[in-house]
Amino acid sequence: MELTINSHEFSLSHNGHIILQHNENNPLVFVGVGEENVEMYRGNFDIEDYLIERVKLDLTVIEQSNSVVNLNFDNQVEIKVSINEDKATLDIKQINNALNRFFIRVNSNKEERFFGLGEQMSYLNLKGRNFPIFTSEPGVGRDKTTYITWRSDVENKAGGDYYNSNFPQPTYISSNLYFLHLNSTAYSEFNFKKDNFAEIEVWEVPSQIIIEGGNSYFDILEKLTDYFGRQPELPDWIYNGLILGLQGGNERTFRLLDETLEKGIKVSGVWSQDWCGKRVTSFGKRLQWDWVFHKEMYPELPAKIDELHQRGIKFLGYVNPYLVNDGELYKEGKEHGYFATKHDGSDYLVDFGEFDCGVVDLTNPKAYDWFKNEVIKKHSIDIGMDGWMADFGEYLPTDDIKLYSGRSAMIEHNNWPVLWAKCNYDAVKEDGKLGEIVYFMRAGGAGSQKYCPLLWAGDQSVDFSLHDGLASTIVGALSAGMTGCGLSHSDIGGYTSLFDNTRTKELFLRWAEMSAFTPVMRTHEGNRPDTNFQYYQDGDCMNKLARLVDVYVMMKDYIKDIVKENAQKGIPVQRPMFIHYADDNEAYERQYQYLFGPDVLVAPVHESEKTKWEVYLPDDIWVHLWSGKEYTKGTHEVDAPLGYPPVFYKKGSKYQSIFENIKEKHA
Structure with missing residues (x-):
């Protein structure tokens, strides 16, 4: 300078x-x-x-x-x-x-x-x-x-x-x-x-x-x-397979887990967002925002989690920093004065879509410690959970709301997701579980990097739209990586289904193709699971999914190394091509393809009804993962049937044996 x-x-x-x-x-x-x-x-x-x-x-x-x-x-x-x-x-x-x-x-x-x-x-x-x-x-x-x-x-x-x-x-x-x-x-x-x-x-x-x-x-x-600060390395169990997003109670959730395993789909964990109970609204299936396991839907859940652990499978739940006003935890928090209020001291409730919640005042040290210890630790970590979706964080209102800190809500608003991330981080760290438990977040701000072990791209539409579908998660991961948050993933198949927009088998599989070349693979049934395609409804889809998950698992050593590089140096796992090819103008223009670490180039098919796909390759010799054919710098059209995304690895890579084994088994 x-x-x-x-x-x-x-x-x-x-x-x-x-x-x-x-x-x-x-x-x-x-x-x-x-x-x-x-x-x-x-x-x-x-x-x-x-x-x-x-x-x-x-x-x-x-x-x-x-x-x-x-x-x-x-x-x-x-x-x-x-x-x-x-x-x-x-x-x-x-x-x-x-x-x-x-x-x-x-x-x-x-x-x-x-x-x-x-x-x-x-x-x-x-x-x-x-x-x-x-x-x-x-x-x-x-x-x-x-x-x-x-x-x-x-x-x-x-x-x-x-x-x-x-x-x-x-x-x-x-x-x-x-x-x-x-x-x-x-x-x-x-x-x-x-x-x-x-x-x-x-x-x-x-x-x-x-x-x-x-x-x-x-x-x-x-x-x-x-x-x-930097994100820590992910737990080793992440790489054992797919995290299944399943819900509906013990019988349905664990029956679908068994059916999935019977189809040869490797599973690392079960993520049950409705472990706390459900609400049905006009938007779709929502949750009971009272972060205690639901004894009718998930009876004896701690024992069920222990059974899963004995099978080598993890269990993940859901939590956010708001509490519904008809729940037990809300009553406890209100009794102690742990919620933000209006300036006249009256209750401040936020409409989250046909139900109202209190805002846990994370600027109040006593409220912060209560949520950390008596909610996250007691009701998630202590019952054996291995992770959770740490949702929301972006909802701090800015009108007539009074915070313990005395700071204006307009000033605190962008910091709220960071406070929420730190609350989760402190709970896990104090229990000695850093590196074992993983929680994933969609909201963030300056400083989230250290406290957010895994980013999740939020609630995409269940379609191929550029601004809110599959393609948007690519841009989101790359931009977040350029802001120091280099571990990201998304709901396979998207989440939001409204106005007759519903997930198809093709969309699900194209999303799964991309997710096999991200740090974490996780499914979600979406906000309207009954009217959207689910992988377990279709035997062919389950077979194709099993193959893609196996490719992900076979890449474990490679993925672990690039995740480690993110933890040590802040180099994102999913990278814009230009950070390796800074003098290549075209590398800057291709925002829907990326490098997965230094040696793998991924160009996800993000349009419907495509069996061929255009790919730009920067200046190296690239080997097509499925055919073994070599390509040099330039624009190429390659075959891309369902299940075979355009993926290339760098010739001479020290990980070449991994990629050759994938070709031999799954070409």
């Missing part, structure tokens, strides 16, 4: 590329005052801002001492820029307390690309678009041109758009080989629409911005995850 100052001009550059600058023609900082209006409906936020004033600030005072420069902008804000090798830290001080809007411009050029901002499901390269950072439901369809999104908007205010995300984060990586992190949990927007600059808007004067450069994407990712 290099600082250049003279008179009333300033620039910060890395490797000859100017990142920040202020001069007469290029102002760096704007400030203002605004009034926002935020309405939430079931986790979907309608956000409007009335900008009362916005002014450009002049740089009036520059003071330098060694590698530190103090910049005073019109006596409104002061920025202290500190340089330590390739890292620049901007500590920002608010002088005018009336300000609540802050804008900073980052120098750019037309060719520059930006990646990250948490888990973005629609676009890997962020250039040319605007991205609000505010965790929320991602929406159904997420494409304003489609019928499903339109109808979801009309009926439920839930259609979403390309930028809606459970896990947005104010951090990006530039193709000019630096990362920028905005150290603020306030609502912000990253606007990449201009060719010559990007503008970051924050609904407060933030405390800090960090910029750090590197000599490669690997270098930057390692530095980025040094800062945030």
Whole structure:
């Protein structure tokens, strides 16, 4: 990093590329005052801002001492820029307390690309678009041109758009080989629409911005995850097979497990989300949000879990940080004052879709410890669970809600998923179960990396749509990996079925093909299991699924090594091709194919009724996994019948024997 100052001009550059600058023609900082209006409906936020004033600030005072420069902008804000090798830290001080809007411009050029901002499901390269950072439901369809999104908007205010995300984060990586992190949990927007600059808007004067450069994407990712922390390695049992998403009580769940095993499908675990009971709403089958095993549906569940363990199979459940107001745990929490309230002290309940829940106030240390010890430990870990879906986290309301910490809900909202992740992490760590128990989350924020051992892509539609179907999970995994969260997976076959949109056998198998080349394979019956295709309904599907799971299991040693690399260096398991082929322009353009570690290239079939598929291969010799045919750099059309996704491995890979064994057994 290099600082250049003279008179009333300033620039910060890395490797000859100017990142920040202020001069007469290029102002760096704007400030203002605004009034926002935020309405939430079931986790979907309608956000409007009335900008009362916005002014450009002049740089009036520059003071330098060694590698530190103090910049005073019109006596409104002061920025202290500190340089330590390739890292620049901007500590920002608010002088005018009336300000609540802050804008900073980052120098750019037309060719520059930006990646990250948490888990973005629609676009890997962020250039040319605007991205609000505010965790929320991602929406159904997420494409304003489609019928499903339109109808979801009309009926439920839930259609979403390309930028809606459970896990947005104010951090990006530039193709000019630096990362920028905005150290603020306030609502912000990253606007990449201009060719010559990007503008970051924050609904407060933030405390800090960090910029750090590197000599490669690997270098930057390692530095980025040094800062945030890294996901631990997954438990060894994960790689023994498929995690089955089954529900309906003991008889149905364990009968379907046995039928699955009889078909030769290797199973590592059973995930029963309705271990706590169920509710049926207009949306479909939901859960009883009272995190205690349901004694009618799952009688003697701890004993059943022990039986599974004796068979070498794990059991996973479900929990989230809200409690339904007709449940036993709600009564206990309310008695102790562990819920957030309205500002007048009355109950604050959130509508989660035809049932109301209290918000456990995770900013209250006593409430935090109660949920950690008396809910997660007592009712999940202590009965023998090996993991769970740690759901939600993005629903903290922003209107009349009072938190123990005294912080504004608008400031706390983006931090809420991180608090929720840490609560789970602390419960597992304190019980000495790190590396044995795995919980998976959809919501996140800056700092989730250390506390979230496994990301899950959320509630995709059960279809091939680009913005909310199979393809969106590829982009989501790659963007999350570029934000330091490199272990991700998704519901095989998707989850959300609305307005006659139902899962097909073809969709399920195409999704399973992709999932065989991700860190974790897990099924889900979806929100309307009775009207959607399920793998156990079709013998041919079960045979094909058994083969794909076996391929995944045969790759165990390879997957474990790339998961370890993520834990040690922050290099994601699913990688954009360009991090290995940085000079290949086409590698940047292909957002629906990825490298699975350094030696495997995967191009999932994400369209219906396709038996051939176009693949782009970067500059190496690539061996087609199923045929053994060798390919070189370029665009190729390959056969892709159901069960045989376009997958290639690098010739000469030290793992070549694994891939050859897969071909010999499953070609």
